[in-house]
Amino acid sequence: MIHARNLPFVTTLAIFVIAYGLCVLQFPNMLSTRVIGNLLTDNAFLGIAAVGMTFVILSGGIDLSVGSVIAFTSVFVAVMIGSFGVHPLTAFLAALVISTLFGCLMGAMIRYLLIPPFVVTLAGMFLARGAAYLVSTQSVPITHEFIDTMLGFYIRFPGGGRLTLLAMVMLVVFAVGIVVASRTRFGANVYAIGGNIQSAELMGVPVGATTIRIYALSGFLSGLAGIVYTLYTSSGYSLATVGVELDAIAAVVIGGTLLTGGVGLIAGTFVGILLQGLIQTYIVFDGTLSSWWTKIVIGILLFVFIVLQRTIIWYSDRRLAVRQLKEV
Amino acid sequence: MNWFTRRLRRLAPQLAALAIILGVISLVAPGFLTVSVQNGRLYGSLIDILVRAAPVALLTVGMTLVIATRGIDLSIGAVIAICGAVAATLISEGYPLPVVIAVSLGVGIACGLWNGVLVAVLDIQPIIATLILMVAGRGIAQLITEGVILTFNDDTFSALGSGALAGIPIPIYLWIGTALAIGLLIRRTALGFLIEATGINRRAASLAGVRARFLLFSAYAISGLCAAIAGMIVTADIRGADANNAGLWLELDAILAVVVGGTSLNGGRFSITASLIGALIIQSINTGILVSGFPPEFNLIIKAGIIIVVLTLQSPAIVTVFGFIKATRRGDKLNHGAKEATR
Numbered sequence: 070m071i072h073a074r075n076l077p078f079v080t081t082l083a084i085f086v087i088a089y090g091l092c093v094l095q096f097p098n099m100l101s102t103r104v105i106g107n108l109l110t111d112n113a114f115l116g117i118a119a120v121g122m123t124f125v126i127l128s129g130g131i132d133l134s135v136g137s138v139i140a141f142t143s144v145f146v147a148v149m150i151g152s153f154g155v156h157p158l159t160a161f162l163a164a165l166v167i168s169t170l171f172g173c174l175m176g177a178m179i180r181y182l183l184i185p186p187f188v189v190t191l192a193g194m195f196l197a198r199g200a201a202y203l204v205s206t207q208s209v210p211i212t213h214e215f216i217d218t219m220l221g222f223y224i225r226f227p228g229g230g231r232l233t234l235l236a237m238v239m240l241v242v243f244a245v246g247i248v249v250a251s252r253t254r255f256g257a258n259v260y261a262i263g264g265n266i267q268s269a270e271l272m273g274v275p276v277g278a279t280t281i282r283i284y285a286l287s288g289f290l291s292g293l294a295g296i297v298y299t300l301y302t303s304s305g306y307s308l309a310t311v312g313v314e315l316d317a318i319a320a321v322v323i324g325g326t327l328l329t330g331g332v333g334l335i336a337g338t339f340v341g342i343l344l345q346g347l348i349q350t351y352i353v354f355d356g357t358l359s360s361w362w363t364k365i366v367i368g369i370l371l372f373v374f375i376v377l378q379r380t381i382i383w384y385s386d387r388r389l390a391v392r393q394l395k396e397v
Numbered sequence: 398m399n400w401f402t403r404r405l406r407r408l409a410p411q412l413a414a415l416a417i418i419l420g421v422i423s424l425v426a427p428g429f430l431t432v433s434v435q436n437g438r439l440y441g442s443l444i445d446i447l448v449r450a451a452p453v454a455l456l457t458v459g460m461t462l463v464i465a466t467r468g469i470d471l472s473i474g475a476v477i478a479i480c481g482a483v484a485a486t487l488i489s490e491g492y493p494l495p496v497v498i499a500v501s502l503g504v505g506i507a508c509g510l511w512n513g514v515l516v517a518v519l520d521i522q523p524i525i526a527t528l529i530l531m532v533a534g535r536g537i538a539q540l541i542t543e544g545v546i547l548t549f550n551d552d553t554f555s556a557l558g559s560g561a562l563a564g565i566p567i568p569i570y571l572w573i574g575t576a577l578a579i580g581l582l583i584r585r586t587a588l589g590f591l592i593e594a595t596g597i598n599r600r601a602a603s604l605a606g607v608r609a610r611f612l613l614f615s616a617y618a619i620s621g622l623c624a625a626i627a628g629m630i631v632t633a634d635i636r637g638a639d640a641n642n643a644g645l646w647l648e649l650d651a652i653l654a655v656v657v658g659g660t661s662l663n664g665g666r667f668s669i670t671a672s673l674i675g676a677l678i679i680q681s682i683n684t685g686i687l688v689s690g691f692p693p694e695f696n697l698i699i700k701a702g703i704i705i706v707v708l709t710l711q712s713p714a715i716v717t718v719f720g721f722i723k724a725t726r727r728g729d730k731l732n733h734g735a736k737e738a739t740r
Contacts (some may be wrong), residue, residue: 083680102529131524164736178709181714182708182711182712182713182714182715183707183713183714184708184713185662185663187469187524187662188652188656188662188708189708191649191652192701192704192705192708194649195649195697195700195701195704196697196698196701196702196705198697199424199694199695199696199697199698199699199700199701200698202694202696202697203694203695203698206694255707315528315531315532319528319532322525328522328524328525329522349598353641359539359544361535361536361539361540361544361640362534362536363536364533364535364536364539365533365536365537365540367532368529368530368532368533368536369530369533369535370533371529371533372529375515375525375526376498376519376521377520377531379519379520379521
C-alpha cells in the first residue's frame with residue numbers, strides 16, 4: 070500500500086513513464102540515449118534552481134527571485150571573464166558568494182521583519198534584475214580556454230548520447246539535495262517548519278537560523294544555476310531567464326510537493342523537470358505543434374496535480390476524522 | 398468633517414510619499430510640473446503619468462478587492478494578454494466596436510470566474526490557483542493570435558488608448574471612471590464591509606451568515622473585468638496584440654501598488670483610494686526616472702530600493718517596535734503624572 074503522502078509522487082512517476090512510452094510508440098527515435106542526454110543538459114539550470122525551490126516550498130515559503138538571480142549571475146560572470154579577464158573559477162566563486170549573501174538577506178527580512186516571503190522575494194526579483202541591467206544591458210559572449218575544456222568534458226553513453234558536465238552538476242545537486250532533505254537535521258527542520266511553524270518553534274527547532282539557511286541555499290543554487298546557464302549559452306544576458314521561477318515552481322508542484330509546505334520529495338521535483346522536458350522534446354519531434362502548447366500543457370498538468378493534492382488532503386482529513394469518531 | 402479628517406489621516410503617508418517623489422523629480426527636471434494645451438489636448442509630464450498609470454491603476458482596483466479577501470491574483474497580466482488578443486482578433490475581422498468591447502469584457506470576467514471556482518469551490522490557495530492561468534494564459538493568448546503580433550487599423554478602437562475627450566486623454570476617464578464605479582458599489586453598500594469580514598476570518602464570516610463564496614467569486618470576477626479593460630487600453634494604445642509582452646509583470650506592479658497603499662496582504666481592511674495613490678507613486682517613479690535623464694537601467698533598481706524601504710517601514714516587526722516606543726512614552730507620562738499627583 071502506497072502512503073497517501075507519496076501518492077502525488079507515484080502518480081507523477083507513472084504519468085512520466087506512460088507519457089514517455091506513448092512518445093516512443095509514436096517516434097521510436099525518442100528512446101535513444103541522445104534524446105535523454107539532451108533532455109538532461111537542456112534542463113540542467115532549471116533542475117538546479119528547482120532543488121532550491123523545493124526546499125523553500127517545503128518550508129512553506131516561496132522564492133520569486135530565482136529567474137532574476139540566474140540572469141544576474143550569468144551577466145556578472147560573463148562581464149567578469151569577458152571584460153575584466155578574471156579566471157572563470159574566481160568569477161564563479163564571487164558569483165556564488167554574492168547570490169548566497171543575497172538569499173541570506175532575504176531570509177533575514179522574512180524572519181526578522183515578518184514580511185511575507187512572497188513580497189520579500191518579489192522585491193528581491195526587482196533588485197536582482199535591476200542589478201543585472203546595471204552590469205550590462207547587452208548580451209555578453211564569453212570565450213575562455215578553461216570554459217571550452219569544461220564544455221568539452223562528457224561521458225559517452227552507448228548509442229551516441231552524451232552526459233555533459235552540466236547534466237552531471239544537476240544530477241549531483243539532486244543527489245545531495247535528496248540526502249540533505251531526508252538524512253540531515255537541517256532537512257528535518259525544514260519539514261518541521263513547513264508542517265507547522267509554531268509547533269516547530271515550541272519543539273526547539275531553530276526557526277530563525279533555518280529560515281535564513283533555506284533562502285541562502287535557494288540563493289546559492291540559483292547562482293549555481295546561473296553559472297550553468299552561462300556555460301550552456303556561452304554568454305550572459307540580463308534579459309534572459311524571465312519567468313524561470315514559474316517553471317521551477319511548476320516542476321516542484323507537479324513533482325508532488327504540497328504548496329502549503331511540510332510534504333514532498335526532492336526526487337519528485339526531478340521527475341517534474343523530466344516531464345516538462347519531455348513535453349518540449351515531444352513538440353520538437355512532432356514539428357507541427359507550436360511552442361505555446363508547452364505553456365498550455367504545463368498549465369493543465371498544474372491544474373490536475375493541484376486538484377489531486379486537494380482530493381488527497383480532503384480524503385486523509387476525512388479518514389482522520391472517522392478514526393477519531395470511532396475512538397470516541 | 399470628522400469623516401474627512403479620518404480619511405486624510407489614513408491617506409497621509411501615501412500622499413506625502415507621492416508629494417515627496419513629485420517634488421524631487423521637479424527639482425531634478427525643471428518643467429516637470431508644467432501642463433500645456435496643444436491642439437485642444439492637455440500635455441505634460443503630469444498628464445503623462447495619469448495616462449501611463451491607467452493599466453496598473455485598473456489592475457490595482459481589482460487586486461485591492463482580491464487581497465482584501467486574503468487572496469492574490471497572479472493571472473491578471475496573462476488576462477491582459479488574452480483580452481488584448483481577443484479584441485485585436487475581433488477588430489481585424491471587422492466586428493462592430495460594442496461587440497468587441499462586450500466580448501473582451503466577457504472573456505475577462507470568465508477568466509476571473511475560473512480563478513473564483515478554484516479558490517472558492519476547490520479551496521486552493523489563491524497564489525497557486527491563479528498561477529495556473531498565469532502560466533497557461535500566455536499560451537492561450539498565443540493560440541488566439543496564432544503566434545504573431547496581431548496588428549489592426551481601426552481609429553475608433555485605438556481611441557481607447559490614445560484618444561482624448563474634452564482635452565483629457567480617454568485612458569484617464571476609463572480608470573478613474575472604473576475606480577469610482579467599483580468604489581461606490583463597494584463602499585455605498587455593505588459589500589466592502591462583508592469582503593473585509595471574509596478576509597479577516599472566512600470561517601467566522603460564513604458562520605455569521607456572510608456568503609463568503611459569492612464574495613470571493615465577485616472579487617476575482619471584478620479583478621478579471623479590470624484586467625480586461627486594461628488589456629483593451631494596452632492593445633488600443635499600440636494598435637496590436639502582443640501575446641508575449643502585453644501586461645508582462647503588471648500583476649507584480651499592481652500587488653506593489655496595493656502594498657504601498659497600506660493594505661495588508663493578510664486580508665481585511667482595504668482602501669482603493671490608497672492603492673490608486675500607490676499606483677500613481679509607482680508610475681511617477683517610472684516617468685520621473687525617464688524625465689530626469691537617468692539611464693533606464695537604473696529604473697528597476699531605484700524602484701526596488703524605494704519598495705524595500707516602504708516595506709521595511711510597514712513591516713509588522715517595525716510597527717510593533719514603534720507601537721512599543723509610543724506605549725512606553727505614554728506610560729512614562731502617566732507615571733510622571735501620577736507621581737506629581739501624589740506629591
